[in-house]
Amino acid sequence: MNQTTIKESCVLTGGVGLHSGKKTAIYFYPAPANHGIQFLRSDKSTTIPATYQYAESSALCTTIAKNEIKITTIEHVMSVCNGLGLDNVLIEITEEEVPILDGSGLFFYQKLSQVGVKILDKPKKVIRITDTVSYNKDNVAIYITPSNQPVFTFSIEYEHQQIGHQEYTFHLNETNYKDQIVQAKTFCLEKDIQKMQDMGLIKGGSKESAIILNNNGEVDNMEVMTWLNEPNLHKILDQVGDFYLANNLRIIGNTYSHKSGHATNLAFITHLMDECQNKYIIEEDI
Numbered sequence: 496m497n498q499t500t501i502k503e504s505c506v507l508t509g510g511v512g513l514h515s516g517k518k519t520a521i522y523f524y525p526a527p528a529n530h531g532i533q534f535l536r537s538d539k540s541t542t543i544p545a546t547y548q549y550a551e552s553s554a555l556c557t558t559i560a561k562n563e564i565k566i567t568t569i570e571h572v573m574s575v576c577n578g579l580g581l582d583n584v585l586i587e588i589t590e591e592e593v594p595i596l597d598g599s600g601l602f603f604y605q606k607l608s609q610v611g612v613k614i615l616d617k618p619k620k621v622i623r624i625t626d627t628v629s630y631n632k633d634n635v636a637i638y639i640t641p642s643n644q645p646v647f648t649f650s651i652e653y654e655h656q657q658i659g660h661q662e663y664t665f666h667l668n669e670t671n672y673k674d675q676i677v678q679a680k681t682f683c684l685e686k687d688i689q690k691m692q693d694m695g696l697i698k699g700g701s702k703e704s705a706i707i708l709n710n711n712g713e714v715d716n717m718e719v720m721t722w723l724n725e726p727n728l729h730k731i732l733d734q735v736g737d738f739y740l741a742n743n744l745r746i747i748g749n750t751y752s753h754k755s756g757h758a759t760n761l762a763f764i765t766h767l768m769d770e771c772q773n774k775y776i777i778e779e780d781i
């Protein structure tokens with residue numbers, strides 16, 4: 496299989512940053528083979544590769560930074576790039592934060608798949624897991640074992656009666672990503688909203704961009720939900736995006752995760768890539 500990019504440039508307008516609340520447009524440009532996924536902040540004339548080497552640990556979103564210039568909340572658009580099998584794209588934003596849109600990957604997915612994928616003339620590469628890699632910290636566990644496919648099994652546990660314990664196994668390919676994951680919205684607990692607002696966050700949050708789990712154990716805005724296990728599916732959407740920080744290569748292996756978030760996804764990828772080089776190979780995708 497060969498590397499891909501998008502057939503032509505496109506733009507999504509009208510979005511706001513989840514945390515900043517600022518209006519921002521997001522532009523997508525085709526890029527040559529071996530370019531990878533890179534973000535351009537046009538207001539700062541700075542381009543940052545979307546790889547773990549540039550990523551910063553954060554509980555609430557995934558951020559990349561270079562020379563103290565940041566680009567935040569990249570995870571949903573990164574997930575769509577991985578889900579669509581896009582290897583090379585230049586993504587321009589006009590502010591610090593990628594727009595949240597409806598809180599899922601759907602708007603990015605619709606725009607990019609409408610533009611279409613172009614096949615380039617260089618081979619596509621993948622990371623093939625050859626030995627088990629595990630990561631444990633506090634209550635979070637992630638491990639990955641060899642497999643012929645990229646598979647994500649994810650479980651969560653929340654003290655909220657609408658969530659409780661949920662577990663799902665997702666086989667990553669373009670069709671499954673479109674059908675099972677891309678429109679899973681982000682979610683938040685009502686009890687955390689005030690805390691985040693006090694920290695100056697979620698200025699661009701709304702009932703259209705997140706599932707809100709209220710203090711009575713109910714969903715405040717059930718009308719925006721597609722699936723009852725949507726919170727768990729969204730955690731998989733996030734992880735598919737965060738795992739693409741591994742040099743924008745798909746990881747072929749069986750991943751099992753319990754209660755992971757952005758910070759632990761990044762810690763796992765950094766551990767895998769830098770400390771477990773004898774447990775994977777980078778090879779051409781056949």
Ligand SMILES: [Zn+2]
Pocket residue numbers: 570571681729733
């Ligand atoms: Zn998310």
